[in-house]
Amino acid sequence: MGQNVIEISHLMKKFAAQTVLNDINLQIANAKIIGLIGPSGAGKSTIIKIILGMELPDSGSTKLLGKQMPNRSLLNKIGYMAQSDALYEQLTGLENLKFFAGMKKLHHATSLIDHIAEVVDLSDALDKRVINYSGGMKRRLSLAIALLGDNQILILDEPTVGVDPALRKKIWSELQRLRDQGMTILVTTHVMSEAELTDEVALLMDGKIIEFDQPEKLKEKYQVKTVEEVFLKAEETL
Numbered sequence: 001m002g003q004n005v006i007e008i009s010h011l012m013k014k015f016a017a018q019t020v021l022n023d024i025n026l027q028i029a030n031a032k033i034i035g036l037i038g039p040s041g042a043g044k045s046t047i048i049k050i051i052l053g054m055e056l057p058d059s060g061s062t063k064l065l066g067k068q069m070p071n072r073s074l075l076n077k078i079g080y081m082a083q084s085d086a087l088y089e090q091l092t093g094l095e096n097l098k099f100f101a102g103m104k105k106l107h108h109a110t111s112l113i114d115h116i117a118e119v120v121d122l123s124d125a126l127d128k129r130v131i132n133y134s135g136g137m138k139r140r141l142s143l144a145i146a147l148l149g150d151n152q153i154l155i156l157d158e159p160t161v162g163v164d165p166a167l168r169k170k171i172w173s174e175l176q177r178l179r180d181q182g183m184t185i186l187v188t189t190h191v192m193s194e195a196e197l198t199d200e201v202a203l204l205m206d207g208k209i210i211e212f213d214q215p216e217k218l219k220e221k222y223q224v225k226t227v228e229e230v231f232l233k234a235e236e237t238l
């Protein structure tokens with residue numbers, strides 16, 4: 001399938017007098033990991049919320065798998081992890097996973113849940129109530145929930161905040177494995193070493209996507225060695 005799975009056209013969004021998104025265009029092909037990076041407050045989460053139909057743009061359109069969002073028929077095809085955790089704190093990790101698996105109509109998900117819990121390193125904490133989880137454990141459980149199901153698209157808003165480097169590496173190999181199986185993954189991050197692991201980086205600054213290319217191509221263009229330096233140089237020249 002060579003079609004674009006995420007299509008963003010001419011998005012505009014203001015909050016009161018503040019223009020946050022000023023003509024955002026992004027076409028994301030199938031089976032790619034796209035890193036959406038930009039300074040804090042640039043509008044990354046706003047783009048994600050508009051893509052998912054949780055926030056309305058002032059103008060412009062977004063389509064997932066060729067369909068306008070929100071669209072109930074697509075919910076089973078999209079995994080989403082928000083920046084803040086939406087978990088049932090009185091339930092255990094396992095009960096949370098089972099609940100969300102049920103929402104996604106996955107009724108025989110035991111082996112899937114086992115695998116996902118192992119990926120986010122929560123297998124030993126599944127019987128603990130979430131209220132007793134650390135911040136990082138809650139992030140990992142939110143990621144596990146996003147990974148549930150037969151997703152074609154995964155949208156992750158800062159999935160590795162509070163996650164230590166070894167586990168971060170493991171999570172990224174899982175994302176790459178899912179990409180290799182055909183999943184399209186849009187991920188925001190402040191960790192520039194993670195941006196190096198993406199297939200393409202979209203750099204959001206000043207309300208616009210000012211770059212959208214492979215990390216290597218961006219480094220060549222800016223004549224620097226890291227995506228972090230691309231980010232800093234781009235910010236300087238704005």
Ligand SMILES: Nc1ncnc2c1ncn2[C@@H]1O[C@H](COP(=O)(O)OP(=O)(O)OP(=O)(O)O)[C@@H](O)[C@H]1O
Pocket residue numbers: 015020038039040041042043044045046047
């Ligand atoms: N509902 C809202 N009402 C008013 N302003 C908002 C609202 N949502 C976002 N904003 C503003 O829009 C701008 C972009 O916010 P957004 O959360 O999309 O940025 P971000 O790039 O995801 O930031 P961060 O990297 O810090 O998470 C910010 O200035 C924020 O204060």
